[in-house]
Amino acid sequence: MRNFDLTPLYRSAIGFDRLANMIDTANRNEQQPAFPPYNIELLGENEYRITMAIAGFSKEELDIQSESGSLTIKGAKAADEAERTYLYQGIAGRNFERRFQLADHVKVVKASVENGLLHVDLVREVPEAMKARQIPIES
Template identity: 75%
Template sequence: MRDFDLSPLYRSAIGFDRLASMLDNASRNDNQPSYPPYNIELLGENAYRITMAVAGFTIEELDIQSENSTLLIAGTKHVDKDQHQYLYQGIAARNFERRFQLADHVKVMKAHMENGLLHVDLIREIPEAMKPRSIKIER
């Protein structure tokens, strides 16, 4: 990823340090693991869905947490190694942890599993005070 010089931003803008931090983290996290695979969908103007392939995991082995604009999805596989003697093991049975940075006012609405896919629905709810409003001009 390219290196960005954000010093002009710091000289003239206040409160954009979070944006700079996100850009810095994105440039450092180019080598994130690719397991498990996932999609991010735009369902509507303010609705999103993360779909993650979690084949072999049960609901009890998955954990979803949302804190401080970060969504954490983790899987902890509880496998008794003495029970199975594999000739070939192509299905991953390893733990994972995937973090997503959420924009302001984006919150998790629900999560459900279907056919080995974990679906996490998100919505952006902009407070009324931040929505554009029309100002009447008096005579």
């Protein structure tokens, strides 16, 4: 992977050092495994949904945690008492852990399981003090 030198950004921008640090971190992170597949949808101006294919997992086998700007979704299959002999096994039943870095002021609203898909709804709530406001010009 290519390395980018972001030091000019540090010198010419005020307050964007956190953004540059996030880009640096993203460049250094290892690739996440491709299981389970997921989509990230934009539902509205400040509403998002993560949809993850979790075929074969019950909601009791899933764990969703949101902590300090990070969302972690884990799936752990319960031990199967009956040993099975598969002629072909195409449905993955392995444990997984996915981490998502949440932007500032994004929080998890709800999670639901429907038709083998896990839906995690997110919303960005920007505080009033941080919203754009019109500044009157005095003469």
